[in-house]
Amino acid sequence: MPELPDVEGFREVVARHAVGRRIERVDVADAGVLRGVTARQLGDRLHSHRFGKPERYGKWLIARTDGPAVLMHFGMTGSLAWLGSGAPRARYDRVVFVTDAGELHYSDMRKLQGIRLAQGPDDVDRVLAGLGPDALTVGSGEFGRLLTRHRRAIKPTLADQHVLAGLGNLLVDEILWRARINPRRPANSLDPGERDGLYRQMRRVLRDSVRQGRVPAKPSWLTGVRGQPEARCPRCGTPLSRGRIGGRTTVWCPNCQRAA
DNA sequence: TCAGTTGTTTATAT
DNA sequence: AATATAAACAACTG
Numbered sequence A: 001m002p003e004l005p006d007v008e009g010f011r012e013v014v015a016r017h018a019v020g021r022r023i024e025r026v027d028v029a030d031a032g033v034l035r036g037v038t039a040r041q042l043g044d045r046l047h048s049h050r051f052g053k054p055e056r057y058g059k060w061l062i063a064r065t066d067g068p069a070v071l072m073h074f075g076m077t078g079s080l081a082w083l084g085s086g087a088p089r090a091r092y093d094r095v096v097f098v099t100d101a102g103e104l105h106y107s108d109m110r111k112l113q114g115i116r117l118a119q120g121p122d123d124v125d126r127v128l129a130g131l132g133p134d135a136l137t138v139g140s141g142e143f144g145r146l147l148t149r150h151r152r153a154i155k156p157t158l159a160d161q162h163v164l165a166g167l168g169n170l171l172v173d174e175i176l177w178r179a180r181i182n183p184r185r186p187a188n189s190l191d192p193g194e195r196d197g198l199y200r201q202m203r204r205v206l207r208d209s210v211r212q213g214r215v216p217a218k219p220s221w222l223t224g225v226r227g228q229p230e231a232r233c234p235r236c237g238t239p240l241s242r243g244r245i246g247g248r249t250t251v252w253c254p255n256c257q258r259a260a
Numbered sequence B: 001t002c003a004g005t006t007g008t009t010t011a012t013a014t
Numbered sequence C: 001a002a003t004a005t006a007a008a009c010a011a012c013t014g
Helices: A004-018 A039-046 A121-128 A140-148 A154-159 A169-179 A192-212
Strands: A023-028 A055-057 A060-064 A069-073 A078-083 A093-099 A102-108 A115-118 A241-245 A248-252
Touching: A004 A055, A004 A060, A004 A078, A004 A102, A004 A192, A023 A039, A039 A115, A060 A121, A069 A078, A069 A121, A115 A121, A140 A192, A154 A169, A154 A248, A169 A192, A169 A248
Parallel strands: none
Antiparallel strands: A023 A093, A055 A060, A060 A069, A069 A115, A078 A102, A093 A102, A241 A248
16 A cells, blocks of 8 residues: 555654664565565675664655665555564565564565665665655645646646655545545646645645554545445545546545536 | 556657 | 656456
8 A cells, every 4th residue: 555654654664673673684585576686685785784764755665774775665565564583474575674683574465666775875866866855844835836837637746756756546636635626637727725725635634644654544534435336525425536537546526626 | 357456667649 | 848648567356
């Protein structure tokens, strides 16, 4: 489920358990998730290094050590968990970082993304180059200016990592629904009041989601009902609309989110 | 068998 | 240059 809130949760897993731990070895169960590095290189270069303070940028987790940094992306089905030493491997555990006091399990069924190793700060920058500002820390002024620069529909604009980093399909639908903005509206057609409202709802949805470590599937949220066959708007009860916008399934309320 | 899925990149066309 | 669409990656589920 990895969007910004999920990855923020994975960052906390590392921050809480892995920091200061010494990497003894790296078990690669499926090298299909390694990008630009072999299993042997990954193990050799990380051996004996200790995890440092992790960071998140957009949907990327940057697990720094006192040597190289491990860059993880979780695609659509990835996750990260801290387990005790000698924990059994789960079915889709692809890489396990074994430390002196526990293990970090990188799991991913679909392997759409993967793990990179950055030898230095330049390598990290190269991977993150081109991403827009992080959705959790962007200011309202910059956020508004981003929107005025694109005439594309607001939905794919917000989900474009090069414009703004961190929002995925579920979050964008949730935020637009909260802000009562139709997903097909051109981004640069929003007036200043709408841009401000959108920013505030983004903050709110992100704050609540980060607290949960995921986009909550509460019945009062669009995300909580969007999977149902005859889903209705949690706010007004109108049957929800469903369509493809920007190549992704999009759910919105035709009553609350009128086309302009 | 077919369509769909929380992500991203690439090719192609407009 | 910006935008739109489809396909590809992989492994499921209904």
